[in-house]
Amino acid sequence: MSHFSTNSIHGGDHLKTTNDVITPIHITTTYAYSNNPEELTPGELTNPNVLIYSRENHPNAAQIEAIVESITGYPTVVYNSGLGAFNALMTHVNPKALAIGDGYHGCQGIADIWKRNFGLKQIHIDDDDDKAWEVIKPGDLVHLETPLNPYGTYFDITKYAKKAHDRGALLSVDATFAPPPLLDPFKFGADIVLHSATKFFGGHSDLLAGLLLIKSKDVKGQLLLDRLVLGSNIGNLESSLLVRSLRTFELRVARQSRSAETIISFLNKHKSRFSHLEKIYHGSLQNDEFINEQMPNGHTPVFSIELQTIDQAKALPSKLKLFHHATSLGGAESLIEWRAMSDNHISKKLLRISIGLEDPRDLVADLVDGLLINDSNEENELVEEISKLIV
Ligand SMILES: Cc1ncc(COP(=O)(O)O)c(C=O)c1O
Known part of the structure; x- marks a missing residue:
């Protein structure tokens, strides 16, 4: 076998x-x-x-x-x-x-x-x-x-x-x-x-x-x-x-899953610093008992965030350098989508994010850049934290 x-x-x-x-x-x-x-x-x-x-x-x-x-x-x-x-x-x-x-x-x-x-x-x-x-x-x-x-x-x-x-x-x-x-x-x-x-x-x-x-x-x-x-x-x-x-299926999925977990846990840990960030949705943040057994090999590489206002959600993708603003998911390149563009039943404050194969430290840095509101001290502290991430 x-x-x-x-x-x-x-x-x-x-x-x-x-x-x-x-x-x-x-x-x-x-x-x-x-x-x-x-x-x-x-x-x-x-x-x-x-x-x-x-x-x-x-x-x-x-x-x-x-x-x-x-x-x-x-x-x-x-x-x-x-x-x-x-x-x-x-x-x-x-x-x-x-x-x-x-x-x-x-x-x-x-x-x-x-x-x-x-x-x-x-x-x-x-x-x-x-x-x-x-x-x-x-x-x-x-x-x-x-x-x-x-x-x-x-x-x-x-x-x-x-x-x-x-x-x-x-x-x-x-x-x-x-x-x-x-x-x-x-x-x-x-x-x-x-x-x-x-x-x-x-x-x-x-x-x-x-x-x-x-x-x-x-x-x-x-x-x-x-x-x-x-x-x-x-x-x-x-x-x-x-x-x-x-031919590269397992490698890709394993890496995307690990990177997503790293990025989500970083954003969640420092959530209070991003004043526009209302909510992060992802299975790794759920506490249900069935999850360990059902998802034994890692978490989904896709998650969503909700910002405080529609205008903030609409604007975030244009502030990012590494995430394409596009629908779909699962590809080698990371994507972010103001979800209202392709689903008219969804909250207009919601952004869906698919983590690709880039280095997660670069992806976190890009998200931090887009989510922080003009505070260079805070940015410096977070850059320091990003450099400590184990990937
Ligand atoms: C959960 C889920 N199921 C089914 C589909 C449909 O797949 P396709 O676009 O390949 O037709 C999608 C597409 O985004 C999806 O996200």
């Missing part, structure tokens, strides 16, 4: 179709059948070794699935985006009722389309009223996002798994903010796990992709047949970028 970073480089070697060390970019949409009539076998549409048409399968898509399977141990299907994966999940489960929480507004958007088109009933996942939960019946879906976008806060998967299973429903977990090795939602009762691979799996802000992880190979076969007709397979070019990204 080899380990995470070995698998992330070699987990798809058995599917290689050439002797290139790096699986080449295949731009073809169609593959020639064998000239030998004896070798023409119909019905192989979900076999990763059989190449017919790139909407069905192509070498780098097969590589991604094999690599993620070898890292996580769960059958995996890759899609052309995280929302493509959520749509596939809804299509597969076909719930008549859905319990869904706050979190990424795009998943809620898909649920609303299902409500409009098929009369999907919805309840909030944190509705405490037992009567409200009676709408959730066997075969329905409970969809939990943890860590929660945009805050980076944690929810107890075991608790929601029980809620779902008590009603005969399935629990899906969107773990985009805590990719492997940070979190394995299956260990706590999840039935299906979703990742926007656009984020940490991709890690370079240059591709869109989504993943569904499931517990059975049969379900994988059904998802592959659905994907074939929904047209939601990952594209040829993006898939080769994602295979490239997986």
